[in-house]
Amino acid sequence: MYEYASDEETVRYVFDKHQSLEHTKNSIAEYFMKAPIGKFAIEHKKLGKMIGTIDIRVFFEHKTAEIGYTLNKDFWGQGYMTEAANALLQLAFEMLELEKVYAIHDVENPASGKVMLRLGMQKEGVLRRHRIHKGKSIDTAIYGILREEYFRNKEIY
Template sequence: MTIEEKLLLNNHLETQRLLLRPVTVEDAEDMYEYASDSETVKYIYARHKSLDDTRTQILNYFVKDPEGKWGIELKSSHKLIGSIDFRLDAKDLKAEIGYAIGRNYWGNGFAPEAAKRLLKMGFNDLGLKRIDALHCSENLKSGRVMQKIGMQKEGLLKNNTQLKGRTVDDVLYAITDDQWQNQQ
């Protein structure tokens, strides 16, 4: 079985408090709640301006190509509070993760909990050698998530990304399979 096939088989993942599962059009209202909040999406994508905008984004990003993309659902309320993705590079046995959590749910450890689950899948199920993540240098909260899941800062990428009409620096964090195993 290929790494890509193994990733497809892991389309539902659980943690103690979260269900990571495919995003559907039925999630539009929950996603709009956080994706329309300018503070939540400040460092990631354009704010959703309408529920129809959210539905279109779900169809074009999550439904059209669902591989490596999960909604983050609270088990206790069945509410979608964010999303997380896993951009696999099967040839080089590595991946990049990215995440968004609604501002109303910040500070509860949901982003690290979801991200740790993807690290576990990547290293234990897919046999990856490296998983990394980038954050805008201004977005210190995202960097703290990366630190909490055991990633190490590897460097600053100057003028790396175009973000809403301006050029920003990104900070690169990563963890290797050896580092992951030593933390377990």
């Protein structure tokens, strides 16, 4: 994780760059180990190497979930994130029987939006100055896919 978490280009839109291996270890303990349900490492099988993370935050009272992800820039554009996120969509709709899954991204990071489109999500809008990231107020795009859309897309492919 430290390999990509310490790379500014990889984490530019997600979190502050890790300054040390100790920072990464603390992040793993505080975020991943403290509440591990729904948080996954993405491993490159052939290399036996962790190349990213993906998580799903389920809101059972609303039958919805949000997914978020980070991927080592050396593996961008190769379909790994789409594969991992599709597995979470399958979990959300086929096992948890949720009604909607959504994801957000900084509007300055359109590549993340392209992943969302490949998942069958639709752009629902832009939340203007929605959050502060690295000291800057940013616009956030939101994409979503409904249960019936997921199953319709599954029939097509």
